[in-house]
Amino acid sequence: MTSLEKLAQDPRVTVRRGGTHDSDGRCVVYWMQRAQRATDNPALNLAIRAANCLQKPVVVFFRLAPRSIHANLRHYHFMAQGFRDLALDLNRKKIGFVLRRAPEGNVAAFSDEVRPCLVVGDENPMKESEDTKDVIASRLRVPFWTVDADVIVPSRLLSKEHYAARTLRPRIKAHLEQFLVPFTKTAPRVPWKDSIKSKPVGDAAQILDGFSLDRSVQPVFGFVGGPREAQKSLDRFLRDRLKGYAIQRNRPELDGTSQLSPYLHFGHIGPHRVALAVKNSQAPRADRDAFLEEFIVRRELAINFVRYNPRYDRVDCWEPWANRSLTQHAGDARKPRYTEKQLEWAETHDPLWNAAQKQMVLTGWMHGYLRMYWAKKILEWSPSPKAAYETAVWLNDRYELDGRDPNGYAGIAWAVVGKHDRAWGPERQVFGKIRYMSYESTSRKFDSKTYIDRIRKLER
DNA sequence: ATCGGCTCGCGCAA
DNA sequence: TGCGCGAAGCCGAT
Numbered sequence: 001m002t003s004l005e006k007l008a009q010d011p012r013v014t015v016r017r018g019g020t021h022d023s024d025g026r027c028v029v030y031w032m033q034r035a036q037r038a039t040d041n042p043a044l045n046l047a048i049r050a051a052n053c054l055q056k057p058v059v060v061f062f063r064l065a066p067r068s069i070h071a072n073l074r075h076y077h078f079m080a081q082g083f084r085d086l087a088l089d090l091n092r093k094k095i096g097f098v099l100r101r102a103p104e105g106n107v108a109a110f111s112d113e114v115r116p117c118l119v120v121g122d123e124n125p126m127k128e129s130e131d132t133k134d135v136i137a138s139r140l141r142v143p144f145w146t147v148d149a150d151v152i153v154p155s156r157l158l159s160k161e162h163y164a165a166r167t168l169r170p171r172i173k174a175h176l177e178q179f180l181v182p183f184t185k186t187a188p189r190v191p192w193k194d195s196i197k198s199k200p201v202g203d204a205a206q207i208l209d210g211f212s213l214d215r216s217v218q219p220v221f222g223f224v225g226g227p228r229e230a231q232k233s234l235d236r237f238l239r240d241r242l243k244g245y246a247i248q249r250n251r252p253e254l255d256g257t258s259q260l261s262p263y264l265h266f267g268h269i270g271p272h273r274v275a276l277a278v279k280n281s282q283a284p285r286a287d288r289d290a291f292l293e294e295f296i297v298r299r300e301l302a303i304n305f306v307r308y309n310p311r312y313d314r315v316d317c318w319e320p321w322a323n324r325s326l327t328q329h330a331g332d333a334r335k336p337r338y339t340e341k342q343l344e345w346a347e348t349h350d351p352l353w354n355a356a357q358k359q360m361v362l363t364g365w366m367h368g369y370l371r372m373y374w375a376k377k378i379l380e381w382s383p384s385p386k387a388a389y390e391t392a393v394w395l396n397d398r399y400e401l402d403g404r405d406p407n408g409y410a411g412i413a414w415a416v417v418g419k420h421d422r423a424w425g426p427e428r429q430v431f432g433k434i435r436y437m438s439y440e441s442t443s444r445k446f447d448s449k450t451y452i453d454r455i456r457k458l459e460r
Numbered sequence: 461a462t463c464g465g466c467t468c469g470c471g472c473a474a
Numbered sequence: 475t476g477c478g479c480g481a482a483g484c485c486g487a488t
Contacts, residue, residue: 426484
């Protein structure tokens with residue numbers, strides 16, 4: 001086995017197209033999709049190691065494609081804000097960076113131009129992304145490997161869909177000693193020579209100027225995209241909010257959570273960086289443990305769900321008990337009932353729900369605790385569980401900066417169809433045995449008045 | 461303020 | 475085959 005072949009033995013690596021590399025090739029291409037960063041990126045590290053084996057340079061290729069139906073200007077703007085950091089960081093490492101927009105060609109066409117020895121990609125468990133990788137694998141003429149770069153424990157090692165956090169937790173923990181460790185630094189030995197012309201990377205507006213995409217949702221100002229901003233956001237969390245996290249994370253009026261989800265979604269920061277920083281911090285044990293439970297066990301449970309359950313974005317991802325119970329209550333009267341538009345415009349009778357909806361629409365981010373309440377009320381007020389699931393997914397994917405992310409689907413599945421949860425009694429209207437959350441007790445658990453007032457101020 | 465019951469099924473011990 | 479226990483709750487009794 002050559003040292004190049006040994007690289008493919010890493011449990012993070014999936015060989016999408018096998019065979020031997022093109023020894024006449026001129027470089028290694030890293031086709032970047034999800035892990036949009038130059039540090040703590042195992043996919044980039046693998047590309048560098050492969051290139052060093054072959055004595056070739058590395059070039060990163062990224063293509064903007066308006067493919068995903070729910071991605072809009074808000075998402076593209078945040079993403080595009082990250083490209084300048086990325087270009088700078090890659091340039092400093094002597095790695096090429098080629099950014100193209102559809103209808104310019106995809107990575108297969110790019111490969112015809114630069115003739116790589118092999119192509120490396122990163123992973124994303126969403127179906128559209130998997131389908132694209134299959135298409136690319138069939139069109140490339142060189143090996144194509146992908147790397148599971150945005151989880152601590154490579155999802156393949158978990159081998160199947162797990163039933164709940166309690167069944168996944170021991171398996172994750174068993175792997176942490178091996179995988180929750182810093183990456184060894186790797187630098188390319190052969191610098192990329194700018195033989196392929198790529199336009200200089202401008203600001204987000206320039207990158208997106210004239211690009212065909214859904215512009216019906218505006219960018220937000222509270223979150224600025226990119227690895228630099230992601231690191232600042234992590235630093236603020238470690239400094240100001242990790243201490244006390246165990247208690248304050250479920251207090252939406254305090255914003256006690258990390259607020260890193262937009263950055264994690266676009267890979268502007270990697271999970272190893274975050275988890276190791278928290279693990280090694282001086283914060284009390286209980287706070288570190290609470291964060292790492294959310295950040296590793298529950299986040300990777302969501303990823304496990306999306307990776308192994310093809311129905312993750314549909315109501316029929318439900319377990320048999322939930323299907324039975326919701327079907328039995330299909331004929332229950334829904335009172336009140338709101339249309340999708342009423343929900344979108346936050347026109348319900350419930351001030352807490354309206355505030356949560358407005359927080360999402362105006363800031364691109366809703367507090368995690370309220371995401372649960374928000375989705376459960378959509379079930380309560382929609383004509384059917386199917387309609388509720390579709391509405392929640394639609395709103396989430398349209399307005400959250402971290403829309404179209406496993407966390408969103410798993411959260412909605414938990415709230416609406418009891419995914420990863422259990423049956424709860426006593427049975428009630430509409431919900432059946434799905435866990436219920438009431439306005440009265442939810443708004444008493446934290447200072448909901450302060451939260452609602454704060455959101456109201458955003459509207460001005 | 462705190463407690464138990466509600467209710468299901470996985471995964472492990474036996 | 476039996477048993478313990480679980481992603482975020484609710485309600486009523488004490």
